[in-house]
Amino acid sequence: MLCEKFDNPGKVSFTTIPTKSDGGMTEAQALERFAKQAVELGKLQELLSAAGTHALLVVLQGRDASGKDGAIKSVAGAMNPGGTRVASFKVPTPEERAHDFLWRIHKQTPGKGEVVFFNRSHYEDILVVRVHELAPKAVWEKRYDDINSFENLLVDNNVIVVKFFLHVSKDEQERRLLEREANPDKAWKLNPSDWTERNFWDNYSAAYDDVLERCSTKDAPWYVIPADNKWFRNVAMAEVLIETLKPYKAEWKAALAKLGAEQKVALDKARATAG
Numbered sequence: 376m377l378c379e380k381f382d383n384p385g386k387v388s389f390t391t392i393p394t395k396s397d398g399g400m401t402e403a404q405a406l407e408r409f410a411k412q413a414v415e416l417g418k419l420q421e422l423l424s425a426a427g428t429h430a431l432l433v434v435l436q437g438r439d440a441s442g443k444d445g446a447i448k449s450v451a452g453a454m455n456p457g458g459t460r461v462a463s464f465k466v467p468t469p470e471e472r473a474h475d476f477l478w479r480i481h482k483q484t485p486g487k488g489e490v491v492f493f494n495r496s497h498y499e500d501i502l503v504v505r506v507h508e509l510a511p512k513a514v515w516e517k518r519y520d521d522i523n524s525f526e527n528l529l530v531d532n533n534v535i536v537v538k539f540f541l542h543v544s545k546d547e548q549e550r551r552l553l554e555r556e557a558n559p560d561k562a563w564k565l566n567p568s569d570w571t572e573r574n575f576w577d578n579y580s581a582a583y584d585d586v587l588e589r590c591s592t593k594d595a596p597w598y599v600i601p602a603d604n605k606w607f608r609n610v611a612m613a614e615v616l617i618e619t620l621k622p623y624k625a626e627w628k629a630a631l632a633k634l635g636a637e638q639k640v641a642l643d644k645a646r647a648t649a650g
């Protein structure tokens with residue numbers, strides 16, 4: 376595996392994990408590998424979609440400019456758009472705020488046969504909310520357990536849950552922000568808070584440590600992706616998704632065979648009674 380997996384609660388200090396990796400590949404090799412992975416990923420998604428027995432939820436978290444958009448564009452781009460969706464979670468609206476924090480999240484979870492990418496997620500409610508004290512500790516402290524229960528519920532209902540933390544360095548983030556500023560085609564993405572949030576870098580690190588420590592479970596694991604190299608990030612994420620979906624292949628093929636057999640009976644009957 377090209378990245379670190381967290382599937383057990385336990386003490387974590389993710390800042391010791393490197394933000395930059397090449398996995399022993401050159402950029403050209405990585406691009407070639409990703410092209411092959413994209414084909415495999417596309418086939419797996421088609422199977423998931425046709426079998427209709429499971430859903431896939433991909434949660435993406437990361438600091439500003441960590442590449443969440445780019446990762447979704449590349450990885451979701453390998454799949455049939457008909458079966459995939461992206462849900463982006465911003466500052467909650469008054470209506471969203473009037474409900475429990477999982478209300479807006481639950482509505483966007485994938486149905487059977489569907490793949491949904493979360494660009495930010497319910498984890499913001501124990502990250503930005505904690506770092507900026509948007510709610511009292513007594514409120515956000517309970518959310519770790521709520522999130523674990525919520526993700527358990529999804530898993531119990533055949534949602535495959537994969538959570539990625541895109542891990543970038545402070546220097547790389549600065550480079551990307553300056554690059555955005557200098558490029559009129561990218562400047563629209565910038566927000567003054569992208570700079571001011573850097574003052575809270577260590578607070579976010581501590582908050583992410585707690586997320587990984589308390590919300591890593593066997594069935595809803597976290598993967599920390601060294602994300603300074605975008606080409607490595609894509610390969611590492613694709614690898615995780617392929618390895619996660621592959622074990623379901625036989626089951627999905629069996630479901631398809633069953634559907635095919637049922638359809639054949641219906642077709643035979645229809646043909647026999649057709650004029």
Ligand code: ATP
Pocket residue numbers: 438439440441442443444464465466467494495496499500503504509564566569
């Ligand atoms: P990029 O990472 O590429 O800069 P972005 O994800 O920051 O893009 P924006 O629309 O600029 O996209 O930011 C969304 C903002 O909404 C983030 O600052 C995030 O922390 C905030 N947000 C998301 N969920 C919540 C929440 N539950 N409570 C408060 N703020 C939230």
